[in-house]
Amino acid sequence: MIKKIIIGAVIAIVAVAGGSYYYAFVYMKNKKFDMVNAEATSITSVELVKAFQTDEAGSNAAYLDKVLQITGTVSATGTTQTGEKTITLGSEDPFSGVMATIDSTAAVNVAEGETITIKGFCKGFLSDVVITNAIPVK
Amino acid sequence: MNMTKSILASFVFFFALGTAAQAQKVYATKTGQIFFNATGGIEKIAAVNNQTDSKFVDNTGQMVFAVLVKGFKFENQLMEDHFNENYMESTKFPKADFKGYITNIKEVNFAKDGTYPVKVDGNLTIHGITQKVATTGTMKIAGGVPEIEGSFKVKLKDYNVTGLYIGEKIAQEATINIKCKY
Structure with missing residues (x-):
């Protein structure tokens, strides 16, 4: 009986340890955020820049690490x-302005002067509002 | 005669001012790279930020770097979450920056391609704590375009970055590498 309990405990410990390792180092490493279907706050690039310039702390509280859907005129590409x-x-x-790095899986071909909508994570404000993992919204 | 001298002096002053203003050039990038590596155990704990703001002035060597802490990308999302929430408290301290000087900027010939050793001295602010930093690096000039590379170590406790795994899975000193093409 004791032998069965010990074997059961060992199996349980191995299962928990294996599961934790898989979650932390395999699942989370390969997990891809679903930007296409993510809920987003819609805003224009003009409004977003103005918000950070007038109240950076408040804007950080409102937008940091949130998914934003931003519409604006392309002023530069690179x-x-x-x-x-x-x-x-x-x-x-x-x-x-609002500078976005485009997700490597997203196809985007725009020219300066075009009005587009993008969706991505807001990371804060330096000289521009910085957006990462951005995708174009059709 | 005095009036002639005054006009001449004014002319020389404004000419000199104009020449000095023309001679100064500010180089800037918004897509510089900063890597950090704090691997202390088997698992790699490293991240990169590809949206580093940096500027420097060629004739004084004055330079600034600024990054958004939440802009560091890890290979593992869980590590990124822990980095931001448990160690860097990046909602409270969203930026890190360096303000200082390239102290031997006069040794860099911007008109001649080459790789020049540079000495950098300034203040690094991480996690709301500012510390003096002195390091060396290189400035590569290619076709008039400068590219700065440098590396230095920071002790996490100097910036009041504390956490459960520091000294075990996370190294006590993080290596920071900078690569900025202007």
Whole structure:
């Protein structure tokens, strides 16, 4: 009887340890956020920049790490040093905009002056509002 | 005669001011890279931020770097969540920055391609704590485009970053690598 309890306990410990390892280091490593179907707050790039410029702490509380759906006019396109595509949406301030890095799986082909809508994570405000993992919204 | 001298002096002053203003150039990027590695055990604990804001002035060497802490990407989402919530408290301290000088900027010839060693001195603010940092790196000039690379270590406790696994799975010192093409 004791032998059965010990074997059962060992199996349970191994199962819990294995499950925890799988969750932490395999499942979470390969987990992909579903940006397409994620709920988002809609805002224009002009409104978003103005919000951060007038109340950065309040805007951080409202938007940090949230999924935003942002509409604006493309003021610049480019790439990061690792080749990720970037799109900057303009604001009323020529020195500030919304700069988004585009998700590597998303196809996006836009030109300066076009009005587009993108969806991505808001990471805060430097000279631009920074958005990551962005995808275009059709 | 005095009036002539005054006009001449004014002319020389404004000419000199104009020349100085023209001679100064500010280089900037919004897509610089900062890596950090705090691996202390088997699991790699490292992240990269590809949206680093940085500027420097060529004739004074004054430079700034700024990053959003939530902009660091880990391979593992769970690690990223722990990094932000339990260690960096990035909602409370959303930015990290460095403000300082390249102290030997005069040794860099922006008109000549090459790789120049640079010395950097300044203040690094992480987790709301500011500490003095001095390090070395290189500035590569290629076709007039500068690229700065540098690496230094920070002790997490110096920035009041504490947590359960520091000293075990997480190293007590994190290595920070910077690579910014302007």
